[in-house]
Amino acid sequence: MALQKKHAKGRLDKWYKLAKEKGYRARAAFKLIQLNRKYGFLEKSKVLLDLCAAPGSWCQVAAETMPANSLIIGVDLAPIKPIPKVITFQSDITTEKCRATIRQHLKTWKADTVLHDGAPNVGTAWVQDSFNQAELALQSMKLATEFLIEGGTFVTKVFRSKEYNKLLWVFNQLFTKVEATKPPSSRNVSAEIFVVARGFKAPKHLDPRFLDPKTVFAETVEAAPNNEAKVFNPEIKKRKRGGYEEGDYTQFKELPASEFIDTTDPIAILSTYNKLSFKQDRNGNVALAALDRMPETTEEIRTCCADLRVLGRKDFKMLLKWRLKAREAFGLPTKNTKKPEVSEVSEEVAEVESMDEELKIQEELQALKDKDSAKRKRERRRENELRQKDIVRMQLHMVAPMDIGMEQAGPIGQDAMFSLKPVDKKEAVSKISKGKMALLSESERRNQDSGIGTSPDSDSEESDEEEDYLERELDDFYDQYKERKSERDAKYRAKKSRKEYEDGEWEGVSADEQESSDEGELEEDSSDESDEDEDDSTPTKRLITDLDNEPSESGGLSKRAKNFFSQDIFKDIPGILDEPEPEPEPEAGGVDEEMVDVEEAPRAKESKPTSTKEPKKKTPKQKKKAVAAEEQSSDSEPDKNKSFEIAKRKQDDVEMWEDEDKRRPDGTYDIDIITAEAMTLAHQLATGEKTKYDMMDEGFNKHAFKDRDGIPEWFLDDESRHDRPQKPITKAAAAAIKEKLRALNARPIKKVREAKARKKFHTAQRLEKLKKKSDLLAADEAMTEKEKADSIQRLMGRATRAAAKKQQRPQPRLVVARGINRGVKGRPKGVKGRYKIVDARMKKELRAQKRIAKRK
């Protein structure tokens, strides 16, 4: 028989998990569900009494299954958290108070079903426990007889013990049908069994002895067994794995300790029996007496023998050792004794030992398996969590689908098994084709040394994962915080949307340079090799070719830099791109794009003088602008000498661009300086206080080379707010910018300007109309000159009157809010036309102001 798992986790079986899933407070819920499925008593009940109901899973099941508006009452020694549609209270079901409270709740009603799943506190001596359980079942039976309706059902838990049959007998007297069953959700190792007693007979008079534990569980005197005869000649018992021995329904089993010493299967005894006794009968027991006197039979051994069910592995081991010592003392064969003549017995002993070891191995194996599966489960759960989060982020448009799933770690992603990118990067193809495996392993070794590619031990892996998890959590919280902030802050929203519309961050040439330098390193290695392998001078081909762009070598610049500078905005900036003279095309705008040969670029440059050449004479103002232009061009100074590929644009695009391009007739840029820093810089450059080389020097500062890799976003965001380069400003520049802004603010807003323009336009239209009319009148030959003059005068008068009328809008009438007007809402009585309610003081003040104005 397998040993029962003692640790708590062994009890977290499928019913436990199911209960958690379904929201039941205990796995016991399934016991009632299964009992009800078999007997169907809940659906028929309108009133139910649940004795010993805590934590309340049976009440939950009852509330779910019973008809609506049913009365469910639950009682327990322990408090029960409220359950919808269930009345619960705390009480001891063996007390009179509990009986009275139930009566109070039931009023005149009777219960259709009484449930009892009580279990007294176990852990004391087994005998005591079993008796208490049976007594509790009888007690609940007593309550049932008082509150059950005739024909009602009583369900109770009992333990298979000596009292079991006596209890069954009582139930049979009071119910028409009594059945004992063990639902599948009840653990096999548990001795509990459920009795479903249906058809309560509801006798008018009940003999109190039926419900008196003393009478019901009265001991029947049994003849003492003759154990003495069995001590050294035990009958070989076949263990029944399927259940209980024929005719043996008792749970508590006691065995003389001498039999444990004598047996060939001590494990079976330890797992079947409850007690090893040292008690001798009246005739005495030689073996037991010897055992009792042995010095190895310590007090600890005696305590262990008293209740085998509460022992752990260590205790069992101790008992087994004690047995071996006793066997040695009694001259019985043990593993160590070498007596060939009692080979049969020694074989048996050996078998016992092997069983012990086998058990141990099995246990260890099981433990390993459990550990492994728990680890895998943890990993799976973590992965699922990550995936879930990614999906949520994607739904919130925080990440693109490219960043998750297949695209990243899939067939072509960076983590993919068949990804060619890393292989390609390291120029591994050439090395593999050369057969120089040593080189690859060398680089691998380097990686390993630096910790890349080595598999860290599981502990650090776990802590890394935990850290990653925490970081992700933090990132999520930060994202949520940003979302919340963006909802409140309009400025932040604008910033965010600007970010969203950005093309993507340009990391500058350095990132690519880094990449190329990496490549360079490897190339260096390979060049060493090529010294030896001179015949391998053929250029190596890359595994992956970029279909979007030309290879970077052709342009001299890195691919990303070239893409950046090939944008339209750089087209006309002199010194950045060496743009060739556009080829005269017969149909401009018809061709979209044409690649110009890279070699031709310098030639084109020669043919067209670039605007970087400074004009010989400049006014200070022009000089300032030119300096600004130069400033721009100096940014791309290092790229000047390199040849680019230039893409032609549509003619329309060029025109549009030229419209936007703010240039003065003399070719200089019309740049608006709007910050005090820019103004100061422009001034310094214009006065020669600073040169472009100074500016380049200043570009190499602590802010230019910040390493942002692996730094969390929230940190960068916060830092960027405070850690900024502070550029100097002069007082004059600050004042100039302030003035400029004031002028800008003084301008009317667009709507006002539009309204004024409209007014002007309408007046011009009216004048035009008048002019036409007067021309017609003047051309009329039928009219005399005087008539013509009068008519024109009238026309003009009408127009001026209309205009004057429009201008003279009557001022609103001021009505004082006092007397009958105090607190009036809406138009005051007797007031016509426009009005304004004012208080007396305001009226007085207005009058005074008018008087003063008149006097002036």
Ligand SMILES: C[S@@+](CC[C@H](N)C(=O)[O-])C[C@H]1O[C@@H](n2cnc3c(N)ncnc32)[C@H](O)[C@@H]1O
């Ligand atoms: C196995 S639990 C009952 C589980 C319950 N049927 C459920 O589904 O959640 C046994 C309960 O019996 C209770 N109990 C034991 N003796 C009791 C007594 N004398 N009066 C009331 N409740 C008792 C214990 O407090 C314990 O909560």
